[in-house]
Every structure is written in structure tokens, then in C-alpha cells.
Amino acid sequence: MCPQCTADARFIEYRTRTILTVCGSAELTRAYYHCSSCGAGHSPADDTLRLDGRYSPGVQPLVALAGVLEPFRRAEELLDQLAGLRVSKEACRVFTERAGERLEAQHLTHPCVEPVRAPKPWDFTLPERDGQRFEGTVAYVGLDAFAVPTIGADGTREWKM
Numbered sequence: 001m002c003p004q005c006t007a008d009a010r011f012i013e014y015r016t017r018t019i020l021t022v023c024g025s026a027e028l029t030r031a032y033y034h035c036s037s038c039g040a041g042h043s044p045a046d047d048t049l050r051l052d053g054r055y056s057p058g059v060q061p062l063v064a065l066a067g068v069l070e071p072f073r074r075a076e077e078l079l080d081q082l083a084g085l086r087v088s089k090e091a092c093r094v095f096t097e098r099a100g101e102r103l104e105a106q107h108l109t110h111p112c113v114e115p116v117r118a119p120k121p122w123d124f125t126l127p128e129r130d131g132q133r134f135e136g137t138v139a140y141v142g143l144d145a146f147a148v149p150t151i152g153a154d155g156t157r158e159w160k161m
């Protein structure tokens, strides 16, 4: 099915494309379809693999990160020096700006985390009983003991509470 007009698209052939991954370039052969209704061609595998042009989904944030750290021209050199990735400064700009747009949209749809408010202080006043109020404060402490298995000086086992 054609993603442009939803008409039936016809299989034409398998086409090979060079893609860029975090491990470098790779050849990818995938099915190519053509739509006679609107004239568009596409390879569904590109969408399945979440390719953006020739860029794999793994390398896209890497390119954007380099674009954030350095000016785009320097990011191009940085990617080559660090990972041997050949990426144009224009691609650095595009992926960095897209990442910034996604982050902005995320900030607009998800409010910032609010600081935790201080917990309400404990109330140590006694409750009223038969209409009488009691002055002063009170606190109850509960303590639960547990047993610890030990071996005494004479070698016998005992439980300490």
C-alpha cells in the first residue's frame, strides 16, 4: 500500500542502500515498491527500521549529541575522529535541530517536576474524649524486637533478643 495515497503499490525490485550506523556504513537491501496512482516509490523496510534518510535510529542521537557539544562544522570532525562516521555538517544541523524540537515538545506536554513539599509535621496532641480536651503533647513509640541467632562462648547456640 502506498503511504502517500493508500493505493496499491507494486513491487519493483530489491534495492541496495548504504546506511550509516554507529558501527559505520552498512549495505542494506530491501524491497522497493512503486505506486502508479501518485507516482511515489517507497521501501517499507525503511520505516520498519526507522531510518531517516541513510541514518540508522542508533546513529541519529549520536549525530545530534555531537551537534549539541560542538559547532556543526566541528561536530562533523568530531564524529569522524571519535567513531569514524562520515556525517556532513548539514546533517549535524538537521538532527540537532530535530532533537531540540522534540525536547521542546516534550517540555511543553510534560510539566516540569515540582519540588517535594515538606511533610506535614506530626501532631502530638491528644484527641478529644467525651468533649474534654487534654493539654500537653504525647507520643507513642512502638518497638519490635527480633531474634538474632548467636553461638555462645561455650559453643552452644542461643537466640539473643
Ligand SMILES: [Zn+2]
Pocket (backbone or CB within 6 Å): 002, 003, 004, 005, 006, 007, 035, 036, 037, 038, 039, 040
Ligand atoms: Zn500513491
